[in-house]
Amino acid sequence: MPAITVSRRQALLGTATVAAAAALSGLPPSRTLARAPFAAAQAPYYYRFAHGKMQATVVSDGILPLGDPSGTFLGTSKEEIGKMLTDNFLSTASVVLEQNILVLNTGDRLVLFDTGMGSSQLFGPTPGKMLANLKAAGIDPKDIDAVVATHAHCDHVWGIMSDDGSRNFPNAQIYISQADFDYWTDEAKLAIKEPAFMNAFIAGARKNLLPNRDRLVFVKDGQEFLPGIQAISAPGHTVGHTIYMITSDGKTLAAIGDLTHHQVLLLEKPRIEFAFDTDPKQSANTRVRILDMLAANRIPLIAYHFPWPGVGHVAKQGDGFRYYPTPLQMVLDQKG
Template identity: 65%
Template sequence: MTTQLSRRSLLALGAGLGASIGASTMLGSTALAKAPKLNTQTPYWHRFVVGDAEVTVVSDGPLPLGDPSGTFTGVPKEEVKKMLVDNFMNPDSVVLEQNSPVVNIGDKLVLFDTGMGTSKMFGPTTGQQQKNLAASGINASDIDAVVCTHAHIDHIGGLVGADDKPLFPNAQVYISQADYDFWIDEGKLGSPLKDFVLHARKNLLPVKDRLVFVKDGQEFLPGIQALAAPGHTVGHTIFMVTSKGKSFAFLGDLTHHSVLLMEKPRMEFSYDTDPKQSAATRVRLLDMLAANKIPVMAYHFAWPGYGHVAKAGEGFRYYPEPMNMQL
């Protein structure tokens, strides 16, 4: 039987509901006290499983870049703003995340990238990695390896603390030699790269005796392979993590933005050492990942940064993986 509601019956229904709500409010006002705001958020860590490996994502906190027109270049700024608006993002201020995976791959506990550490170069919201590691139940002293995609401050800034002592006292540190040599070079202290060089020297030199240099294509830890991805920096490297036939790629800074540098992957990014090489590398590696349907984890995408890449016209589209709350 089909029930048809006339305008008159809808009005009558609304009046009846209003009367019943009003009566219940008068009768039970003392029982309906307003709950206080909690002012808390969900934890800034998340776990998932890849093969036999357990992956814990920990955040170093949001990293605000501000007006996109000075950072994302090679495309008219009006077009950049439209892309953001069309994707329900703020067209006037870009905020990146900092997502570090900690991979328990059996006999090794491996952290990828370390956040900003004590530096407030990008404001007060960064520097949360140590707190979130502890909240997730991981002790910094249990980390066996810290793997760095490159030597920019937001990736190596948490290697040492305010006292210049290593924050991961039992870990070897893995990075490409090209990036290490480039960013600790004192000769660049008189250049626009000065702040990045100072931070690289502060964080890398205290762990120099425990550095291991990775090479393109090398499986330097069980199930972890380095893939050269130059352009963002001279030695920028992404990493393939494989366990029991399942893999994901940790992208580091292959692409900073899930819309701008995906839909238009040849757009340039102002923090790239060689923007054109970076764009060519981005297209080549995203093509490979999309063709092989390899899941990705991006350091700067919206929390927790884990999902999939697919071809979309001349560019790509990122599909976030739903967070599975049961391991």
């Protein structure tokens, strides 16, 4: 029975190999191999990097699943959107946006850029993680000196107030454009039926901004309103949408908020329109103009909705742009 002989030889060889490996590893040959259970927890949802003499911590509020992209990214065909996603190995079933909240330690202040969705379930149960992730990062909300908002949409200002009416950042001054404050807290707009999200957006902005009327500071285009932090008006997504240029030790980082919501769709074809834009044409013009400037000057950016943690560069590519994520720096004092 030669087959059995071969099989037996293989078995013996196998045993010998295991024994030899065990001898090399110093483990007894009879040791039973353990099976590790799958872990239930993901890695921490915060990330630190140096920016000049400042320290940046990106803290997530969790993901925003937008569903079928053809309902959100407009002005082109469903087929083209599908091809762009497929060519970039992304799902065509649902577009998922991150919420990358920047916490900047300037050396004498802690500045938080945007605040996530709060407890709202408007986009399902995944958002609302900002406070837990701040805690995980060792940042006490009481130590935040400034909350800087890019605009007054739900995923940016709804984390200012807690549901019990208390302030999540009790010691913070709040910075936003007056145009966005006026537009999104306007009581008359509560009656607007189209688009359907309008009523909720107005109500949420009022809930989070109006109780802070006494601590609001309106930022102006071009103004350096905190040392090293300059407001640049970037209207279109909302009337007062503002990005922030953060400069330290000769280095500038752009916190671009919602200048672009997607690292492929709104970069490769930056004139595609986004359903939540107040003025989609103005938004596209602003996007192209500012991305051109960032690309030409090789200025790094943090994009609120790009894949975690949203830090990288954009470069010109064809009629649009391409995103180059910065490699994660796992040594904090790593240079360049």
